[in-house]
Amino acid sequence: MISCTLRGGTKHRQVCLNGSDAVNKYGPTSGAPELEITTPVGTLDYLPRPGVGCDIWETVTFANGAFRYEVVSGSSRPFGEGDAVPSPTYGSIHITRDDGVIADLTCDADSVEWGYCGGFFDAKTALGLCWEGHPTKAWGPCPSE
Known part of the structure; x- marks a missing residue:
C-alpha cells in the first residue's frame, strides 16, 4: 500500500496487505524491522479519501x-494545462502515545x-x-439489499 524511506534513507516504512491482515513495518533500510504490527483488516482504523479537494x-x-x-x-492532483503529468506522492507517520504527540515523520x-x-x-x-x-466517517456492516 505504501513504502518509503525516512531520515535520509536510513529508515524504511512499509504498510501492506498480507491475506486478511494489514502489516506495518518500520526499521533500518537494510535489515530486519524494529517494529512490526499486524492488525486484522476488519478492525483496521482506515480512513479513505474523502472525495473533495486537490489531494488524493x-x-x-x-x-x-x-x-x-x-x-x-x-x-x-494537478489542474489546468499539463494535467497528464503525474504529481509526486507524499507520506508521513504521526506517532502518539496516550493522545500526546511523540513524533511526526515525513517520508524522504x-x-x-x-x-x-x-x-x-x-x-x-x-x-x-x-x-x-x-x-459519521466510520466503517459498519453493509445494509442488506
Whole structure:
C-alpha cells in the first residue's frame, strides 16, 4: 500500500496487505524491522479519501499498546494545462502515545511508493463492511439489499 524511506534513507516504512491482515513495518533500510504490527483488516482504523479537494489521500492507523501510528499517503492532483503529468506522492507517520504527540515523520522526497488502487477499501468491503462517509466517517456492516 505504501513504502518509503525516512531520515535520509536510513529508515524504511512499509504498510501492506498480507491475506486478511494489514502489516506495518518500520526499521533500518537494510535489515530486519524494529517494529512490526499486524492488525486484522476488519478492525483496521482506515480512513479513505474523502472525495473533495486537490489531494488524493488516505490514512491507516495501527495501535500498539498506548502507541498509535497513523500512516498518511497521498498525491496532489494537478489542474489546468499539463494535467497528464503525474504529481509526486507524499507520506508521513504521526506517532502518539496516550493522545500526546511523540513524533511526526515525513517520508524522504521521491521515495514514496503508493498504490492508490483501493487495497484497504476493497479488503474491508470484501468483509461486508461499508464506508459511511459524512457525517459519521466510520466503517459498519453493509445494509442488506
